[in-house]
Amino acid sequence: MRLTTLRRDGETQAGRVADGEVVLLPYRDVGELLASGADWRERAAEPTSPSVPLAEADFAPLTPHPEKIICVGVNYASHIAEVGLPTPEHLTIFAKYSRSLIGAYDDIVLPPQSRAVDWEVELGVVIGSPVRHADAEEALAAVAGYTIVNDVSMRDWQLRTSQFLQGKTFEASTPVGPFLVTPDEVDHARALDMTCAVDDTVMQKAGTDELLFPVGEIIAYVSSIITLVPGDLIATGTPAGIGAARKPPVFLAAGQTLRTAISGLGEQANRCVAG
Structure with missing residues (x-):
């Protein structure tokens, strides 16, 4: 699994990288995702939307x-x-x-x-x-x-x-x-x-x-x-x-x-x- 934190609209958001896209996750950043519990891997793997093209990502x-x-x-x-x-x-x-x-x-x-x-x-x-x-x-x-x-x-x-x-x-x-x-x-x-x-x-x-x-x-x-x-x-x-x-x-x-x-x-x- 590959995770990242992006800047979006003046804030940050965690995402999972897959197939040239960053699938956005309901966490402000990767640190918040990791702190969400021992099952953070399962949380990160859940299908969510929207996503943004990896080529357009603004990495925090x-x-x-x-x-x-x-x-x-x-x-x-x-x-x-x-x-x-x-x-x-x-x-x-x-x-x-x-x-x-x-x-x-x-x-x-x-x-x-x-x-x-x-x-x-x-x-x-x-x-x-x-x-x-x-x-x-x-x-x-x-x-x-x-x-x-x-x-x-x-x-x-x-x-x-x-x-x-x-x-x-x-x-x-x-x-x-x-x-x-x-x-x-x-x-x-x-x-x-x-x-x-x-x-x-x-x-x-x-x-x-x-x-x-x-x-x-x-x-x-x-x-x-x-x-x-x-x-x-x-x-x-x-x-x-x-x-x-x-x-x-x-x-x-x-x-x-x-x-x-x-x-x-x-x-x-x-x-x-x-x-």
Whole structure:
């Protein structure tokens, strides 16, 4: 199953993607659908009307208002090597706020206060049922589906202090979506190809099978700290190829388009505009 959240008439609405159409569901967004009960899959599969052509869809952030956005850092050996950090013994985690989220085809407004806006393709995980003190198997059972996240980062703000949230959660900077794809369609995203390109130049290319801490371990670890609830979003980390690690560094500029794709999950295309 493939779900999405669209903008319609100044509001948002969840939908199920099927046969080139988005079948509209009676929920404001995918997060509200997931929170509607353990039978959300059955609810999402019910025949409803109307529908809109997929080609005309205006994609909102997949889960516009998650209770939590958990991000994982330094989770690919290639990225650890390019930034010169030791291999972590434990997960590196930080948070974002929902105001940072944008849709899969929305513009990225480059903030005037940053001169170092960078890209990070990441596998996104959306939680479908409450999970606390889980082992890895129980953790995977709590996954509603997978999506694409680009953890667009303002490096000059991120590196101001040892606590780098301030460079990670600028308002309207993080594309999420366009789809939630259920685990059965992508084998729990165990081996999906990932790319991130600026215009036509591929900057990052890797596979989700390169994660140091895989999805089940990530969810289990976080669930030992706090309860994860339906609609929560986890970004699992980025591979090598970030702009800040290049010599000389390369960052996003107005007029460029950031293109992010994960096989089986779709793609994003976000035009960069001056703020």
